[in-house]
Amino acid sequence: MARGVTPRRPSRSGRHERARGLNHTLPSGKRLASAAKKTGASKASPASVIAKSASDYSTSPERVAEILQRLEATYPGVTCALRHKSAWELLVATILSAQCTDVRVNLVTPELFKKYPTVQDLAAATPEQIEPDIRSTGFFRNKSKSLVRAARRLVSDFGGEVPRDMDQLLSLPGVARKTANVVLGTWFRQAVGVVVDTHVTRIARRLELTREASAPKIEQDLMRVIPQRKWIDFAHQLIWHGRALCYARKPKCSECPLENICHAADKTWSTVPIHKSARP
Ligand code: SF4
Numbered sequence: 051m052a053r054g055v056t057p058r059r060p061s062r063s064g065r066h067e068r069a070r071g072l073n074h075t076l077p078s079g080k081r082l083a084s085a086a087k088k089t090g091a092s093k094a095s096p097a098s099v100i101a102k103s104a105s106d107y108s109t110s111p112e113r114v115a116e117i118l119q120r121l122e123a124t125y126p127g128v129t130c131a132l133r134h135k136s137a138w139e140l141l142v143a144t145i146l147s148a149q150c151t152d153v154r155v156n157l158v159t160p161e162l163f164k165k166y167p168t169v170q171d172l173a174a175a176t177p178e179q180i181e182p183d184i185r186s187t188g189f190f191r192n193k194s195k196s197l198v199r200a201a202r203r204l205v206s207d208f209g210g211e212v213p214r215d216m217d218q219l220l221s222l223p224g225v226a227r228k229t230a231n232v233v234l235g236t237w238f239r240q241a242v243g244v245v246v247d248t249h250v251t252r253i254a255r256r257l258e259l260t261r262e263a264s265a266p267k268i269e270q271d272l273m274r275v276i277p278q279r280k281w282i283d284f285a286h287q288l289i290w291h292g293r294a295l296c297y298a299r300k301p302k303c304s305e306c307p308l309e310n311i312c313h314a315a316d317k318t319w320s321t322v323p324i325h326k327s328a329r330p
Pocket of ligand 1: 253306309
């Protein structure tokens with residue numbers, strides 16, 4: 051490269067593109083109808099026009115399909131990173147993964163499953179007995195209680211088998227929708243809901259697929275905009291994307307396959323206008 055010549059770096063605001071207001075063109079070349087046409091600019095206030103237009107754009111079927119297609123191309127065939135050989139092991143690992151990394155859980159579970167190979171073995175233990183085995187995953191007192199109680203409930207009410215039903219899973223101690231969705235989606239391949247963890251929350255908000263903050267509401271939004279056949283893979287792909295590029299701090303936007311359809315306010319690189327409300 052000639053001396054004194056530096057590559058042009060897109061501005062964070064996207065203003066270098068001479069963006070004024072909304073400029074939404076999908077890679078297919080299809081430009082979304084402007085809010086003015088849809089709502090009648092003379093009647094609506096500028097703020098409401100922008101809000102309506104941004105919302106129409108962000109969850110439009112064309113944009114969602116583009117996001118799904120790029121995620122599939124980038125993360126084909128990805129699945130849950132928690133190591134497991136059965137629905138029971140996956141349930142245990144998912145309970146342990148709360149506020150803990152999958153890497154840490156994968157270090158702990160082999161020894162735990164060696165010591166307590168079956169549901170019945172764990173049901174016969176006391177929480178105090180397994181505390182030392184799971185201590186490094188954090189919140190070990192609560193987690194050990196949940197594991198033992200869940201094992202006992204499975205033995206007493208479900209013949210020692212993990213049920214493949216959302217309501218029955220939710221009746222187990224320590225099991226909320228995220229855990230139930232992981233087990234149903236990953237082990238039973240049943241798309242009953244969308245797994246919403248910290249990665250899914252952050253990226254879905256950056257991509258403006260939701261503006262909600264609570265996991266139940268985010269899940270409802272995602273179930274509305276993502277086709278059901280993609281619920282399982284979509285969550286896995288967002289989780290992998292969160293680990294690979296879309297970090298909580300300093301996401302690697304310049305390497306991201308979604309860059310030119312992502313308008314997140316905290317992007318580190320942008321070739322498109324940013325949307326101030328698109329925040330993690
Ligand atoms: S462009 Fe940046 S913020 Fe947007 S999805 Fe990609 S890594 Fe995340």
